[in-house]
Amino acid sequence: MAEIKYSATGRRKTSIAQVVMASGTGKIEVNKKSIDTYFPRETLRMIIRQPIDLVGATGKHDVTAKVTGGGPTGQAGAIRLGISRALTKMDADMRGKLKKEGFLTRDPREVERKKYGLKGARKRFQFSKR
Numbered sequence: 001m002a003e004i005k006y007s008a009t010g011r012r013k014t015s016i017a018q019v020v021m022a023s024g025t026g027k028i029e030v031n032k033k034s035i036d037t038y039f040p041r042e043t044l045r046m047i048i049r050q051p052i053d054l055v056g057a058t059g060k061h062d063v064t065a066k067v068t069g070g071g072p073t074g075q076a077g078a079i080r081l082g083i084s085r086a087l088t089k090m091d092a093d094m095r096g097k098l099k100k101e102g103f104l105t106r107d108p109r110e111v112e113r114k115k116y117g118l119k120g121a122r123k124r125f126q127f128s129k130r
Contacts, residue, residue: 010082019082024062
């Protein structure tokens with residue numbers, strides 16, 4: 001019998017993650033690398049594992065993620081959203097737990113554009129009275 005795979009997309013800042021979950025041993029792979037190689041910071045690895053730990057599915061599913069754009073924090077957030085969405089596809093009963101923790105909400109914050117006449121989006125040049 002064919003193994004059932006659940007796929008979902010997650011986004012954060014300018015990162016887009018395509019996540020595929022299947023039953024397995026708990027291996028997490030990001031862009032064909034292990035999670036420890038791709039994300040050297042423990043906090044980012046923890047962010048990715050949060051939804052899996054919350055629903056008590058640690059070591060039961062293999063996660064394969066293809067992520068593009070943005071930096072490490074945005075990519076980790078995108079993968080977390082993708083995993084959460086895949087878990088809800090797998091079992092609708094998990095939705096309540098994940099939603100309560102805010103893992104199913106897409107973070108809408110984006111980088112504000114730079115304005116002309118200013119140093120950045122909001123920072124101004126120093127004012128001189130004389």
